[in-house]
Amino acid sequence: MSDMEETEGHPGPAAPHRVIGTPPPSPRLLGSTTLAEGGDGEAAEAEGGMHLHGLPQDDPRVIVHANRVEKIVAACFIFAFIAGCGFIAAYIGLGVHTVDKTLRSNLALGTSLGLALAALGLGALLWVRHLMPDVEIVEERHELRSDPKERLAFEEEFKEGAAQSQFVKRPLVRRTLMLGMLPLLAAPIVLLRDLGPLPGTSLRYTVWSPGRRLLVAGTNQPLTPAEFSAPGSMITIVPEGFTDDADALTKAAVILIKFRPGELDIPTMTQGGTLIGTMNWTVDNIVAYSKICTHVGCPVALYEENTHHILCPCHQSTFNAATGATVIFGPAPRPLPQLPMTVDAEGYLVARSDFTQPVGPSFWERG
Amino acid sequence: MSWINARRRRPVAGYAALLLGLVVVALLYGSLTRQGGTAQASAPPASQQDITAGKELFEANCATCHGFGAVGNPGLAPSLIGAGAAAVYFQMSTGRMPAKEVGAENERKPVTFTEQQIYEIADYVASLGGGPAIPTAEQVSTEGANTALGSQLFNANCAQCHGFAGAGGALTYGKDAPPLTESTPTQIYTAMLTGPEAMPVFSDGVLSPQAKRDIIAYITQTRVEPNPGGFSLGRIGPVTEGLVIWFGGLGFLVLIAMWITAKRRDPRPTGTE
Numbered sequence: 001m002s003d004m005e006e007t008e009g010h011p012g013p014a015a016p017h018r019v020i021g022t023p024p025p026s027p028r029l030l031g032s033t034t035l036a037e038g039g040d041g042e043a044a045e046a047e048g049g050m051h052l053h054g055l056p057q058d059d060p061r062v063i064v065h066a067n068r069v070e071k072i073v074a075a076c077f078i079f080a081f082i083a084g085c086g087f088i089a090a091y092i093g094l095g096v097h098t099v100d101k102t103l104r105s106n107l108a109l110g111t112s113l114g115l116a117l118a119a120l121g122l123g124a125l126l127w128v129r130h131l132m133p134d135v136e137i138v139e140e141r142h143e144l145r146s147d148p149k150e151r152l153a154f155e156e157e158f159k160e161g162a163a164q165s166q167f168v169k170r171p172l173v174r175r176t177l178m179l180g181m182l183p184l185l186a187a188p189i190v191l192l193r194d195l196g197p198l199p200g201t202s203l204r205y206t207v208w209s210p211g212r213r214l215l216v217a218g219t220n221q222p223l224t225p226a227e228f229s230a231p232g233s234m235i236t237i238v239p240e241g242f243t244d245d246a247d248a249l250t251k252a253a254v255i256l257i258k259f260r261p262g263e264l265d266i267p268t269m270t271q272g273g274t275l276i277g278t279m280n281w282t283v284d285n286i287v288a289y290s291k292i293c294t295h296v297g298c299p300v301a302l303y304e305e306n307t308h309h310i311l312c313p314c315h316q317s318t319f320n321a322a323t324g325a326t327v328i329f330g331p332a333p334r335p336l337p338q339l340p341m342t343v344d345a346e347g348y349l350v351a352r353s354d355f356t357q358p359v360g361p362s363f364w365e366r367g
Numbered sequence: 368m369s370w371i372n373a374r375r376r377r378p379v380a381g382y383a384a385l386l387l388g389l390v391v392v393a394l395l396y397g398s399l400t401r402q403g404g405t406a407q408a409s410a411p412p413a414s415q416q417d418i419t420a421g422k423e424l425f426e427a428n429c430a431t432c433h434g435f436g437a438v439g440n441p442g443l444a445p446s447l448i449g450a451g452a453a454a455v456y457f458q459m460s461t462g463r464m465p466a467k468e469v470g471a472e473n474e475r476k477p478v479t480f481t482e483q484q485i486y487e488i489a490d491y492v493a494s495l496g497g498g499p500a501i502p503t504a505e506q507v508s509t510e511g512a513n514t515a516l517g518s519q520l521f522n523a524n525c526a527q528c529h530g531f532a533g534a535g536g537a538l539t540y541g542k543d544a545p546p547l548t549e550s551t552p553t554q555i556y557t558a559m560l561t562g563p564e565a566m567p568v569f570s571d572g573v574l575s576p577q578a579k580r581d582i583i584a585y586i587t588q589t590r591v592e593p594n595p596g597g598f599s600l601g602r603i604g605p606v607t608e609g610l611v612i613w614f615g616g617l618g619f620l621v622l623i624a625m626w627i628t629a630k631r632r633d634p635r636p637t638g639t640e
Contacts, residue, residue: 218519227572234567236523304565
């Protein structure tokens with residue numbers, strides 16, 4: 001029990017508050033004569049050899065302890081050798097040309113290499129902690145500045161070399177050398193060209209156009225309102241003609257949702273004079289929204305049919321599908337764009353036009 | 368207690384406490400992510416059922432919440448008129464109904480009714496106002512199904528909630544999308560057909576019966592696929608991997624770092640020994 005504890009008024013055998021891994025206060029160093037743990041603890045510590053620090057190197061206990069640690073360290077290194085051989089054996093012996101074989105090979109390679117490295121590390125640690133002397137060493141840094149004599153010698157040497165190279169005397173060589181290096185210096189800047197081309201207006205438009213049919217993603221079949229009549233239905237839609245065009249689908253993917261009569265109520269929304277949401281773009285209580293989240297562009301399609309929430313899995317932006325996909329929670333800055341929709345002469349759902357606003361995350365020039 | 372008191376001041380005690388904490392977290396996590404419930408045998412072929420028997424069972428077990436004649440009970444239980452036999456089959460064969468309590472989500476639990484009784488109640492509910500029927504064994508067979516197309520359809524319409532391997536996932540306000548690891552083909556089929564709870568409906572007009580069989584084939588085949596990365600960690604994806612790294616990996620590294628840098632006790636005056 002330390003003095004500090006007693007003055008703070010915590011009698012009894014309470015453990016002193018200390019950070020795990022730091023040394024406990026030594027009773028004897030603090031001058032107390034009370035031994036809280038009794039003699040058996042002391043004996044165990046000396047025997048366990050954890051606290052032999054400070055004893056002279058030729059102390060018999062230190063020598064016994066060191067000899068024992070030496071064997072443990074050697075055992076670690078031998079184990080590392082065996083595991084390392086196991087790694088090589090597994091690499092040569094186990095094939096990788098089927099999934100099952102690859103699984104076995106990965107497991108064997110990872111386990112053997114991991115054990116080998118761990119054993120090497122453990123051995124080195126025990127070596128450092130228990131065999132090497134635990135003495136702090138101070139190493140003085142020399143002054144960074146060289147002494148005047150050396151500086152003068154370097155200057156002379158440099159001037160002599162410059163004169164001998166005739167770099168100053170022969171401007172033709174000097175200038176052509178600089179010319180030759182110029183393209184290489186410019187190359188890193190020219191390589192930045194691969195960051196382009198500039199997107200231009202492509203972020204503002206998708207491939208949806210008047211009369212383009214809405215197809216079910218995967219089966220690529222067109223849909224009539226009658227086929228999509230079960231209330232609570234939801235399906236992922238791709239534009240006809242671009243069903244396998246990943247570049248186009250990145251912006252053009254759409255989710256289609258069917259509501260019960262009276263549940264869907266999209267107020268007429270405008271932005272900068274442009275209509276961006278209205279009931280007139282729905283067909284028979286079916287509405288189409290962009291599947292690309294307006295936050296950072298994740299595919300947003302966790303549709304909860306009983307709450308009409310559309311949830312984005314990336315950052316939990318939540319949209320209310322019943323009111324024009326307005327944001328009710330999360331970091332998304334604006335509603336999911338609504339795709340204007342109607343039916344064509346054959347009764348299939350088609351786009352009335354492209355989205356009237358850019359889909360996906362906001363960008364600098366979006367305005 | 369004296370045993371603990373005698374030992375808790377030792378340097379090892381801190382490590383032991385930390386290790387104990389890590390083990391407790393790991394066990395808790397393991398118990399929370401274990402998928403409970405029991406598997407259910409697939410549906411026998413439907414036969415002519417006694418609607419009267421179903422009505423009796425319904426009035427004894429379901430009418431408390433759903434009302435006599437299944438007219439529903441606003442704020443408590445929906446009307447089942449028009450819900451169809453498929454909805455009854457899904458809810459009862461997965462043990463979700465009868466519900467024990469009103470919560471965000473009815474979880475899968477052991478079934479207390481026989482297949483026969485479930486079919487009788489389903490027939491009774493179907494007799495009240497139609498709705499989707501329970502598919503037969505042939506209708507849910509994955510024989511000759513296009514698993515690749517099923518994978519496309521699953522990824523476009525199901526994976527966002529149920530996860531790419533059908534391990535389930537969280538939704539808003541305590542709801543969750545259940546794992547599909549124990550669902551029978553008939554249960555998957557009826558779930559798509561009826562859209563239980565928060566799940567949207569995928570009617571035959573949108574996803575044809577063949578497309579549904581393709582999706583079922585994908586779900587059931589994915590279960591037996593090996594995990595090329597080694598341990599599956601529940602196949603949930605980055606979340607479990609992150610948890611394991613944070614609590615297991617980093618915790619272990621912190622322990623090791625503390626052990627490496629721990630100072631030994633200050634020099635002991637030799638005269639006191």
